[in-house]
Amino acid sequence: MKMEYNSTQSVEQNIHDIISKFGLEATSEMINNTKDEWIIPNFLAPQTITMIYASAGAGKSLFTLYLAKFLLQENKFSQIHYLDADNSPRVLKDRNLNQILDSFKDSFHYYFIDKPKNGDILTHLSKSNDLDGALIIIDSIRNFINVDFTKDDKITSFLDKLQKLRNLGATIIFLHHQPKQSEEENNKAYKGSTAFMDSVDEGYYLSLIKEHSVLSASELFFTLEPQKFRFDMAVSNFIINTDNFKFKKDDSLLFANNDIARYTAEYVIKILQKHTDGLPKSKLIKELKDLAFRDDVEVYRKNSLWRFMDKFKNRLWTITRETKHNTIRYKLINS
Structure with missing residues (x-):
């Protein structure tokens, strides 16, 4: 609108x-x-600004390219414009961009943008007469910014241009980077000013799994974790197949980050299905430990478990604090 x-x-x-x-x-x-409209339920809504960020080499561009193809296949947009100032034609050849362009000649427009910082392309786009209902993808946002990343006022002023495009009817996705991370742990921070997150409707941290016991050699598994949780946005899992271009959303948790996460999810669901009124924290962890010991598998314990439970709050289970007994209760959604 x-x-x-x-x-x-x-x-x-x-x-x-x-x-x-x-x-x-x-x-x-x-x-x-x-209307509470969705383009992809609990992940992408129309006429919003979405930031997807991750460390270098995590697959942001590959994921977004396959996402664009999926959205066209499902007739979610009549026009998608991909502004790429990050990747070379050689990289896109390896990703079979030519096949996608051949399949969607009139609706998918891919541009290699030269010197975007000097052209101020976003200001010119606001003068377009066909933004309503279009999807604009910007890869990556750092190449379009000619101000100090760390200055809130400068970044806010820049992102106001994206908000103007959104108000004129466009849906916008832009890719962003992280600061260098340690090998031991990713802190899920994005590069630059807090205004990046303040000015978007949702910001997703993207992580990639290249190998997993349930994935084929040509399949990649992506998890996108919302940082703002607006509009009922939730953690979303996607599988793409680089051989046949298949792209699907998978929230079964059978493809969780690793075997420990997978077993934890399966067992917690099994336990909570037996207790339709939910379970307090202490009883949940006891039953989970018993099941894991019985089957000789490893599951999350203590703080790792509670972080895992929080990750899927209001998606698979609810988490409530009972003041009367000063305890936390977990209850499976739709149980």
Whole structure:
């Protein structure tokens, strides 16, 4: 929905008249008629700004290319414009971009952008007359920014340009990088100012699994973790097949990050299915330890377990604090 402001008032008589020149006044009918639309449930909504970030080599561009193809296959967008200032034609040849372009000649437009910082392409895009319903992908945002990454006011001013495109009807995804991470642990931080996260509708940390016992040699598994959880956004798992271009969302957790996570998820679900009213923290961990000992498998323990449980809060189970007994209760959703 494009925002159309009332800018025709000739006399500024009161507060309402003045503010109405700069914004659209909310009405009960407007809010009631607002649809909870999804492009991909709990992952991508129309007319939003989404940041996807990860460390170098994590597969951000590959994932987003396959995502774009999937969205066109499913008729989610009539036009997708991919602005690439990060990758070379040689890299895209290896990813079979030519086959995707042949399949969607009239709807998928891929551009190798030269010197985007000097051209201020985003300002020019705001003058376009066909932004409504379009998807614009920017790879990566650092190549389009000519200001200090660490300055909130500079980044906010830059990202205002993306918000203007969104208000004119576009859906926007941009890719971003992380600072260098240690080998032991990724802190899931993104590079630069806090304004990056403040100015987007959702920011996803992307992680990649290249090898897993349940994946074929040509399959890659991506997990995208929301950092803001707006609009019921949730952790989303995707599998892509680099041989046949298949792209599917998989939330079964059979493809969790590793075997420890997979067993933990399967056992927790099994336990909570038996206890439809849920279980307090102490009883859940006892039953989980008993099952793991019986089957001689490793599962998450203590703090690792609670972090894992938090990761899928309101997606697979609810987590509530009972003040009466000062305990935390876990309950399977739809049980």
